[in-house]
Amino acid sequence: MSNKEDVQVLITVPHGDCNKDSLTNRKCDRVAFTVASMIRTSLEEIGILPYFYSNTDIPRQEMDMNRKSSRGSHFRQSITEVLKYMASVDKLAYVFDIHSFPQRGKFPIYFIIHNTREIVDQATSLGSILTIEMGFKIGIYIINSECDIITQAHDHAPGAFPFLIEINEDVTNGVITRLGKNIAKWVALKTREAPPELVAENVANTEPEQVAVKAKEITIDDETLARVEQEGAW
Numbered sequence: 615m616s617n618k619e620d621v622q623v624l625i626t627v628p629h630g631d632c633n634k635d636s637l638t639n640r641k642c643d644r645v646a647f648t649v650a651s652m653i654r655t656s657l658e659e660i661g662i663l664p665y666f667y668s669n670t671d672i673p674r675q676e677m678d679m680n681r682k683s684s685r686g687s688h689f690r691q692s693i694t695e696v697l698k699y700m701a702s703v704d705k706l707a708y709v710f711d712i713h714s715f716p717q718r719g720k721f722p723i724y725f726i727i728h729n730t731r732e733i734v735d736q737a738t739s740l741g742s743i744l745t746i747e748m749g750f751k752i753g754i755y756i757i758n759s760e761c762d763i764i765t766q767a768h769d770h771a772p773g774a775f776p777f778l779i780e781i782n783e784d785v786t787n788g789v790i791t792r793l794g795k796n797i798a799k800w801v802a803l804k805t806r807e808a809p810p811e812l813v814a815e816n817v818a819n820t821e822p823e824q825v826a827v828k829a830k831e832i833t834i835d836d837e838t839l840a841r842v843e844q845e846g847a848w
């Protein structure tokens with residue numbers, strides 16, 4: 615636990631280029647920028663100023679900003695610099711890499727994470743909060759390649775907790791707003807001086823077994839995964 619000032623958050627949006635062509639062929643993540651902006655605003659409202667990097671210029675067809683091949687780009691190099699800085703100071707650090715997908719999935723929101731004990735614990739913790747506060751389960755899918763920004767985060771800031779967050783584009787604006795506020799609240803709860811109004815009583819009073827999120831229950835089903843992979847949603 616640490617002071618609120620001692621938490622760092624980096625928010626990235628690699629597939630945010632939603633120009634007219636992208637909207638037609640669905641190559642961009644349509645709601646990712648909106649979701650990322652909501653998380654940013656919600657964090658700022660409680661005094662946590664995140665780093666924010668959104669690629670809204672380069673279409674995914676031209677260069678996929680979430681792949682190894684784009685590491686030399688300005689967008690990715692900027693992220694590398696922030697990650698190196700985050701690693702150089704002794705602070706709790708989160709990386710939220712925000713995406714969205716158009717398919718109907720088993721869950722409205724997925725976390726895509728690397729398989730380390732620490733990040734699985736963090737993802738389960740955030741998933742539990744979102745389940746309790748928003749009333750639906752969160753899918754957690756463990757992957758060890760392809761999602762290059764979280765790989766980059768693990769490489770350059772090994773103490774940080776990187777999440778790739780996938781939002782179903784069918785979610786309402788109300789869900790997006792609550793998602794932003796609840797993620798910000800969760801980050802604040804990780805700090806020692808969380809504002810009292812942010813301390814969720816029902817979370818504190820919930821026995822672990824009542825929390826619906828358990829790793830083995832929330833693995834994305836194979837059919838959805840196949841569809842998502844086919845479309846290259848992340």
Ligand SMILES: [Zn+2]
Pocket residue numbers: 629643712713714847848
């Ligand atoms: Zn994406």
